[in-house]
Amino acid sequence: MPNPDFPDRLQRLLAAFLALFITLASSRTTTTQSLLSPQPVFQFTRNGTWIENLAVRPNGDLLLTTVLPDGTLFLVQNPSSPQPRVLPIFTFPTNATHGITEFSPDTFLVIASNISQSDNPANGVLGTNQVWAVSLHDTSNPPAVTARVKKITDLPDAPRLNGAAAVPNSSVVLLGDSQLGAVFRLDTATGKYTKAFQLPEMAPVPGSNSSDDALGINGMKVPGDGFLYFSNAASRTMYRTAITGDGFPASGSGSNNPVEKIAQITSVPWLDDFDVRASDGSIFLTGSTGNVLLFIQRTGSGYAAPVVAAGALDQLALATCTAAVFGRSSGGRSTAMLFVTTGGGLGGPVNGTVIEPAKVVAVDTSGL
Numbered sequence: 001m002p003n004p005d006f007p008d009r010l011q012r013l014l015a016a017f018l019a020l021f022i023t024l025a026s027s028r029t030t031t032t033q034s035l036l037s038p039q040p041v042f043q044f045t046r047n048g049t050w051i052e053n054l055a056v057r058p059n060g061d062l063l064l065t066t067v068l069p070d071g072t073l074f075l076v077q078n079p080s081s082p083q084p085r086v087l088p089i090f091t092f093p094t095n096a097t098h099g100i101t102e103f104s105p106d107t108f109l110v111i112a113s114n115i116s117q118s119d120n121p122a123n124g125v126l127g128t129n130q131v132w133a134v135s136l137h138d139t140s141n142p143p144a145v146t147a148r149v150k151k152i153t154d155l156p157d158a159p160r161l162n163g164a165a166a167v168p169n170s171s172v173v174l175l176g177d178s179q180l181g182a183v184f185r186l187d188t189a190t191g192k193y194t195k196a197f198q199l200p201e202m203a204p205v206p207g208s209n210s211s212d213d214a215l216g217i218n219g220m221k222v223p224g225d226g227f228l229y230f231s232n233a234a235s236r237t238m239y240r241t242a243i244t245g246d247g248f249p250a251s252g253s254g255s256n257n258p259v260e261k262i263a264q265i266t267s268v269p270w271l272d273d274f275d276v277r278a279s280d281g282s283i284f285l286t287g288s289t290g291n292v293l294l295f296i297q298r299t300g301s302g303y304a305a306p307v308v309a310a311g312a313l314d315q316l317a318l319a320t321c322t323a324a325v326f327g328r329s330s331g332g333r334s335t336a337m338l339f340v341t342t343g344g345g346l347g348g349p350v351n352g353t354v355i356e357p358a359k360v361v362a363v364d365t366s367g368l
């Protein structure tokens with residue numbers, strides 16, 4: 001079917017890119033060379049692939065969720081080795097998978113849902129949103145990995161689930177809905193959930209000049225410091241809001257819980273997922289079709305202005321940069337190696353035409 005929305009969306013996208021080119025051109029003299037160089041970990045062999053999010057197992061292996069060509073969960077074994085082994089774990093009965101988070105040791109929640117391709121791709125399909133538990137187990141003789149996959153619940157009232165963040169030391173996972181601008185609180189032990197937060201800062205921002213103003217809350221993390229951190233794709237802003245130890249709004253009210261603005265980054269068309277560094281609270285944030293990784297350094301009680309840590313708008317290095325997560329050593333502790341995923345430029349081809357297969361890269365952040 002012809003799609004009357006498309007020319008308008010394309011125009012908005014082009015306008016966003018032009019604005020970005022102008023910003024970069026005029027600030028060239030003050031912009032330092034991108035600081036860190038991404039090293040290859042794994043790349044699909046086909047164009048038309050999009051890795052959406054990732055999580056790290058306690059043994060350091062990576063789990064990848066995908067939006068294109070379908071909603072399959074992949075395992076990347078030994079991601080720091082020269083030739084990591086990559087295997088599909090499970091294909092969900094939806095055409096996309098989104099947020100992934102570890103809610104008990106080696107057990108991950110995966111969001112699966114259909115997203116519309118004929119309309120605004122930011123839009124989900126009501127009635128298709130569901131969350132699953134994937135439990136992994138390694139055996140040594142013979143060396144193999146087994147996965148137990150089980151649906152936790154459907155969320156028929158959520159149109160566009162996207163981010164997921166487990167609340168440490170609890171059975172609770174917070175689930176963001178980008179279209180509603182809300183966060184659901186799910187107890188994975190019972191499958192029961194309620195809408196726990198609906199803050200203006202989580203809402204989509206129509207007319208925001210973002211290339212996708214229909215997507216509000218996007219990336220989410222609960223590092224265990226008493227806050228829910230979240231990015232808003234459309235307003236291109238990073239925020240945090242205080243929560244209780246079991247994932248409720250700290251003020252008791254999910255509609256006016258105080259929100260701290262960390263940074264607004266209008267030099268990229270929209271924001272995607274991020275990680276918070278455990279050692280100091282600094283944030284590494286993906287700039288989506290801006291094709292960059294951003295670094296927001298924690299400075300005492302505040303944050304320094306965001307800088308580009310890797311990638312560039314006219315390069316494939318981080319083309320459609322979707323998510324970033326710190327690696328783990330075999331003891332389960334965080335390392336300084338940040339794993340970053342891409343959608344291969346499908347969100348906005350580089351220089352208007354160039355795409356590549358989706359990939360995972362590693363960025364050594366120990367210098368920052």
Ligand SMILES: *[C@@H]1O[C@H](CO)[C@@H](O)[C@H](O)[C@H]1NC(C)=O
Nearest residue numbers: 095114115116117118125128
């Ligand atoms: C996903 O499924 C929805 C229907 O639920 C459909 O509108 C959409 O085009 C599908 N997307 C892809 C990539 O197949």
Ligand SMILES: *[C@@H]1O[C@H](CO)[C@@H](O)[C@H](O)[C@H]1NC(C)=O
Nearest residue numbers: 093094095113114127128129
């Ligand atoms: C998603 O859409 C596909 C068609 O694109 C359909 O076959 C499938 O049943 C849908 N999934 C759900 C959970 O409704």
Ligand SMILES: *[C@@H]1O[C@H](CO)[C@@H](O)[C@H](O)[C@H]1NC(C)=O
Nearest residue numbers: 205206207208209210235266
């Ligand atoms: C979007 O861009 C237009 C034109 O530059 C500007 O007038 C408007 O204020 C912008 N909207 C937002 C929300 O920034």
Ligand SMILES: *[C@@H]1O[C@H](CO)[C@@H](O)[C@H](O)[C@H]1NC(C)=O
Nearest residue numbers: 167168169223224225226245
């Ligand atoms: C979770 O529990 C472990 C073990 O009791 C403890 O070391 C850790 O600090 C706890 N984390 C949080 C965020 O409460």
Ligand SMILES: *[C@@H]1O[C@H](CO)[C@@H](O)[C@H](O)[C@H]1NC(C)=O
Nearest residue numbers: 313314315316317350351354
């Ligand atoms: C995009 O264009 C710039 C300027 O011509 C060029 O330096 C760069 O290599 C191009 N990028 C790709 C991925 O072809």
Ligand SMILES: *[C@@H]1O[C@H](CO)[C@@H](O)[C@H](O)[C@H]1NC(C)=O
Nearest residue numbers: 045046047353354355356357
């Ligand atoms: C992907 O598309 C680009 C054009 O943007 C093309 O140059 C490249 O050969 C394609 N790669 C594969 C693996 O098909």
